[in-house]
Amino acid sequence: MIRDILKDTEDRMKKSLEASQHNMAVIRTGRATPSLLDSIRVDYYGSMVPLKQVANVAAPDARLLVVQVFDRSAVQSVEKAIRTSDLGLNPKVEGNILRLPIPALTEDRRRDLTKFIHKLAEEGRVSIRNVRRDANEMTKDLEKSRDISEDDSHLGLEKIQELTDKHIKLIDEMVKRKEKEIMEE
Numbered sequence: 382m383i384r385d386i387l388k389d390t391e392d393r394m395k396k397s398l399e400a401s402q403h404n405m406a407v408i409r410t411g412r413a414t415p416s417l418l419d420s421i422r423v424d425y426y427g428s429m430v431p432l433k434q435v436a437n438v439a440a441p442d443a444r445l446l447v448v449q450v451f452d453r454s455a456v457q458s459v460e461k462a463i464r465t466s467d468l469g470l471n472p473k474v475e476g477n478i479l480r481l482p483i484p485a486l487t488e489d490r491r492r493d494l495t496k497f498i499h500k501l502a503e504e505g506r507v508s509i510r511n512v513r514r515d516a517n518e519m520t521k522d523l524e525k526s527r528d529i530s531e532d533d534s535h536l537g538l539e540k541i542q543e544l545t546d547k548h549i550k551l552i553d554e555m556v557k558r559k560e561k562e563i564m565e566e
Contacts, residue, residue, distance in 0.1 A: 382523055383537040390516040390541055394509050394548040401505030401552055405559050408494060408501075412562060413440040413483045418448070423462045425455055435459060436479075446470075446481040453477045486563070494563050502556045506549050513545040 406416045415438040422429045423436075432438065436450045436459055448463070450456045456477055463472050463481065472479040486494070517538055524534035 382529060383520065383533055383540075386516050386519050386523075386537065387540055387544070390512055391544055393512045393515075394544055397505055397508040397512060398548055398551055400508070401501060402555060404501045404505075405498060405555060408498065408559070408563075412443050412565070413446045413481075415440055415446065417446065417468065417483075418463070421462050421466050421468075423455065424458045425452075432459065432462065444483050444485075446483065448472070448479040448481065450477045450479070491563050495560055498556055498559050498563070502552050505552045509545055509548045509552070513541055516541045 403419075406414075407420045418432050418438050421432040423432055423434075425435050432448070435452060435455050436448045439447045439449070441447055448459060450459050453476075456474060456479070460472050460474055460479060463470055463479065470481045470483070472481050520529075520534050520537045520541065523529045524531060529537070
């Protein structure tokens with residue numbers, strides 16, 4: 382029973398970690414990465430689809446993204462989706478290829494992004510702590526109903542705390558990497 386709780390706890394903590402990773406991946410740094418456009422959805426024949434389904438995204442250098450649209454008739458939709466996104470990018474259209482120069486970040490913008498990253502990280506930590514709280518409650522309920530011994534309960538609570546510490550440490554490392562990426566020119 383404790384094993385099931387631990388497995389479920391680890392799975393839920395991994396999902397929280399992945400959500401934090403995804404949220405941080407779309408934050409624009411001064412460097413071009415294809416994942417920057419992951420959140421963009423394009424109106425393609427009446428359906429809103431992810432950009433990846435209608436185009437190939439590449440980063441030939443640190444300051445440029447190149448979007449190659451598969452269907453020439455969708456170029457305008459892709460351009461519109463990129464322009465109206467909150468990324469602040471201005472595509473230049475050349476046939477079925479869009480070039481997206483990535484502007485350098487100002488010092489104020491870097492500080493704002495750093496604050497935002499810390500906010501996202503704290504949301505991830507809170508999510509992980511909520512998972513810990515739920516797992517601890519389930520473990521204590523099993524002990525109260527005498528389904529597990531007090532020793533097993535104590536051991537389970539320790540393992541849950543170890544999982545929590547491990548996942549929070551991973552979020553902290555992710556923040557440091559992203560902060561470093563933002564502060565680089």
